Amino acid sequence: MNSIRLSLGPFQGITDASFRNVFKRHFGGIDKFYTPFFTGIHKDNHAKNLQGEEIDPSCNDVETLTPQILSSDAEEVLRFAKQCKQLGYKEINLNMGCPFPRVANKKRGCGLLPFPDKVEAMFGRVFEQIDIGFSVKCRLGYSSPDEIDAIVPIFNRFPLSELVVHPRIGKQMYKGHADVERFKSLIPCVNAPLVYNGDIVSVESFEKIRATVDGRRFDRLDDPRPINQFMLGRGVLANPFLAEEIRADALECEAFDVVNAPERAERLHAYVLDLYQDRLRHAGGSPKVLGRMKELWSYLMFSFDEPQAVWRRIKKTNALKEYEEAVEWVFQTREFRSPQVPLSPSESAECRQ
Numbered sequence: 001m002n003s004i005r006l007s008l009g010p011f012q013g014i015t016d017a018s019f020r021n022v023f024k025r026h027f028g029g030i031d032k033f034y035t036p037f038f039t040g041i042h043k044d045n046h047a048k049n050l051q052g053e054e055i056d057p058s059c060n061d062v063e064t065l066t067p068q069i070l071s072s073d074a075e076e077v078l079r080f081a082k083q084c085k086q087l088g089y090k091e092i093n094l095n096m097g098c099p100f101p102r103v104a105n106k107k108r109g110c111g112l113l114p115f116p117d118k119v120e121a122m123f124g125r126v127f128e129q130i131d132i133g134f135s136v137k138c139r140l141g142y143s144s145p146d147e148i149d150a151i152v153p154i155f156n157r158f159p160l161s162e163l164v165v166h167p168r169i170g171k172q173m174y175k176g177h178a179d180v181e182r183f184k185s186l187i188p189c190v191n192a193p194l195v196y197n198g199d200i201v202s203v204e205s206f207e208k209i210r211a212t213v214d215g216r217r218f219d220r221l222d223d224p225r226p227i228n229q230f231m232l233g234r235g236v237l238a239n240p241f242l243a244e245e246i247r248a249d250a251l252e253c254e255a256f257d258v259v260n261a262p263e264r265a266e267r268l269h270a271y272v273l274d275l276y277q278d279r280l281r282h283a284g285g286s287p288k289v290l291g292r293m294k295e296l297w298s299y300l301m302f303s304f305d306e307p308q309a310v311w312r313r314i315k316k317t318n319a320l321k322e323y324e325e326a327v328e329w330v331f332q333t334r335e336f337r338s339p340q341v342p343l344s345p346s347e348s349a350e351c352r353q
């Protein structure tokens, strides 16, 4: 149990460099981060989007951050890998999970999963040249959870540094539930280090999933490894203490101090203000930062009683001062719900409409 590794999944529009750095200043428990996906790596060494803070090693920890790419073009993946390696990164991650039709229809993201031949050709070319770790994050399929059965043997032909599986299908988007049993059925079939992702929103849900996917139950004598790597997602956006809670529970000690509700509210308040100030600094004071802060609040609202009231108040703000007042209103008038965030994934999706 002591050896569990927790990562935070990427969220386009939320977990940018500013978020990752501020989060690390305020909370512990996460071993590894991923950038939201990059696309359009057009040139060797000069891709414009690989020159900013999102990837600059002076703003990021190259030891614990894995840059992610969304692509179905081996040459583009190789350009990305080369540039990431030059910047000092140890691994890149290929996004084979993005479910949005405009992505999937172009056979990118989870739109690649129904095309094992295409994946094989692409990986064959990538592995001819790549000299940096190459990991994959995928779903069970785009329109059927059986698509993964034809893809896993292809993944097994290549030395992936890691395979993260979010056991939903693309057509589900983020609705319904992650199919933990289906993930469990993959464990004996996958060669790469396997990481579970999906619907970990509390210590209880973590414990339940961990017990279900415990690889030691499979009696595979040549490979009795337990699944000890978990990627957290919306659970951390809603309750940033989640990784600390999981570790405190797993280690059964106070390595991470799980503090009382008023202290937590204070820590949460400091984090939200720090993130806002950091983003404002980077955006030169532009009210554009409100979009990203609102995205985060669409999850963070679940840390408070009456989350809908919190969301309504934050959502309607258009000016910086209005937003600042709304945040103070939340922390002064709403009860902080601790320690569990009763977030159900579909509840979150509905609230964000």
Ligand SMILES: Cc1cc2nc3c(=O)[nH]c(=O)nc-3n(C[C@H](O)[C@H](O)[C@H](O)COP(=O)(O)O)c2cc1C
Pocket: 009, 010, 011, 012, 013, 035, 036, 037, 068, 095, 097, 098, 137, 166, 174, 197, 198, 199, 200, 231, 232, 233, 234, 235, 345
């Ligand atoms: C708004 C939003 C943006 C996301 N952006 C990315 C992304 O850039 N790359 C990626 O691999 N997954 C992305 N995801 C998926 C999450 O990383 C994660 O796999 C998913 O939320 C399931 O985990 P969870 O149930 O613990 O939240 C995104 C999800 C949402 C809701």
